[in-house]
Amino acid sequence: MEDALHAHGLRITPQRVVVLEALRALSHPDAEAVLAYAQNRQAAMSVATVYNVLEKLRAAGLVIAMDVRGRRCFDIRTDSHDHVRCRHCGRVDDMVRHPGTRLIAPDQSPWVIDDQSLIWEGLCPACQGEAQHG
Amino acid sequence: MEDALHAHGLRITPQRVVVLEALRALSHPDAEAVLAYAQNRQAAMSVATVYNVLEKLRAAGLVIAMDVRGRRCFDIRTDSHDHVRCRHCGRVDDMVRHPGTRLIAPDQSPWVIDDQSLIWEGLCPACQGEAQHG
DNA sequence: TTTGATGCAAACTTTTTGCAGCTAC
DNA sequence: GTAGCTGCAAAAAGTTTGCATCAAA
Numbered sequence: 001m002e003d004a005l006h007a008h009g010l011r012i013t014p015q016r017v018v019v020l021e022a023l024r025a026l027s028h029p030d031a032e033a034v035l036a037y038a039q040n041r042q043a044a045m046s047v048a049t050v051y052n053v054l055e056k057l058r059a060a061g062l063v064i065a066m067d068v069r070g071r072r073c074f075d076i077r078t079d080s081h082d083h084v085r086c087r088h089c090g091r092v093d094d095m096v097r098h099p100g101t102r103l104i105a106p107d108q109s110p111w112v113i114d115d116q117s118l119i120w121e122g123l124c125p126a127c128q129g130e131a132q133h134g
Numbered sequence: 135m136e137d138a139l140h141a142h143g144l145r146i147t148p149q150r151v152v153v154l155e156a157l158r159a160l161s162h163p164d165a166e167a168v169l170a171y172a173q174n175r176q177a178a179m180s181v182a183t184v185y186n187v188l189e190k191l192r193a194a195g196l197v198i199a200m201d202v203r204g205r206r207c208f209d210i211r212t213d214s215h216d217h218v219r220c221r222h223c224g225r226v227d228d229m230v231r232h233p234g235t236r237l238i239a240p241d242q243s244p245w246v247i248d249d250q251s252l253i254w255e256g257l258c259p260a261c262q263g264e265a266q267h268g
Numbered sequence: 269t270t271t272g273a274t275g276c277a278a279a280c281t282t283t284t285t286g287c288a289g290c291t292a293c
Numbered sequence: 294g295t296a297g298c299t300g301c302a303a304a305a306a307g308t309t310t311g312c313a314t315c316a317a318a
Contacts (some may be wrong), residue, residue: 011272015274044275046274046275046276047275048274048277049274049275052273
């Protein structure tokens with residue numbers, strides 16, 4: 001658990017270890033879920049620290065972040081994959097993409113899909129120079 | 135402009151017409167941008183109304199919504215397409231998907247991509263019965 | 269020892285809500 | 294006339310920030 005932190009030049013603190021544990025134990029938690037996990041395990045943790053740690057981990061490439069209806073969720077998997085979210089219960093599942101085929105079809109899956117959003121993030125042509133020294 | 139509202143059983147109000155205008159004039163605006171557009175055109179509009187109208191339009195299928203770094207953005211296009219967002223300036227562009235090929239490659243585009251998130255939304259198996267009468 | 273992390277609490281941003289009044293149909 | 298929409302303002306929900314304290318290396 002600590003190896004991953006150490007390998008990315010991040011200090012090993014009890015809080016960070018617990019956040020990593022939460023990310024492994026939970027499915028796509030948001031900050032609130034990570035905090036609840038830590039508190040259940042009697043680990044000292046504050047809201048600000050949860051956000052700090054998650055952002056550090058994201059910047060280090062250890063987790064990916066996604067925005068889902070006003071909440072920022074995190075996922076410890078770093079290989080490329082997609083997600084599906086239930087608009088009734090809010091549950092988020094991983095979804096494997098099949099190269100060369102349609103991304104998803106309702107009849108290929110027990111899920112009923114009625115919306116999708118794919119967002120890439122990066123630097124637009126105009127900002128590529130600017131961002132390097134900004 | 136009003137046709138679309140009428141066709142979906144939505145009452146035609148000045149506010150709704152202006153929101154539709156804003157969605158056509160702007161690229162992927164959020165609520166704040168729509169409000170600013172309306173106010174520039176001297177149209178009466180309150181924050182709550184912007185959110186109400188956008189949600190009505192989304193529920194009617196006239197626009198799609200996407201969550202981008204804590205903000206909910208809207209897009210009047212309803213055919214399936216993707217988006218790319220600059221992490222420096224926040225600009226969001228449409229991105230056409232090429233069936234049968236990789237979704238995107240950095241060297242195929244002047245954008246530098248370092249993150250992607252694809253989220254489908256729908257009903258998970260457990261909720262399909264429940265949601266119909268809930 | 270020193271650099272960086274944590275905790276608290278307050279501020280900030282974005283979205284939602286309750287309710288009175290108004291208007292499209 | 295009436296169901297449904299709007300505006301206001303306050304509250305809610307989620308995230309960020311400033312600063313003093315603390316601890317990993």
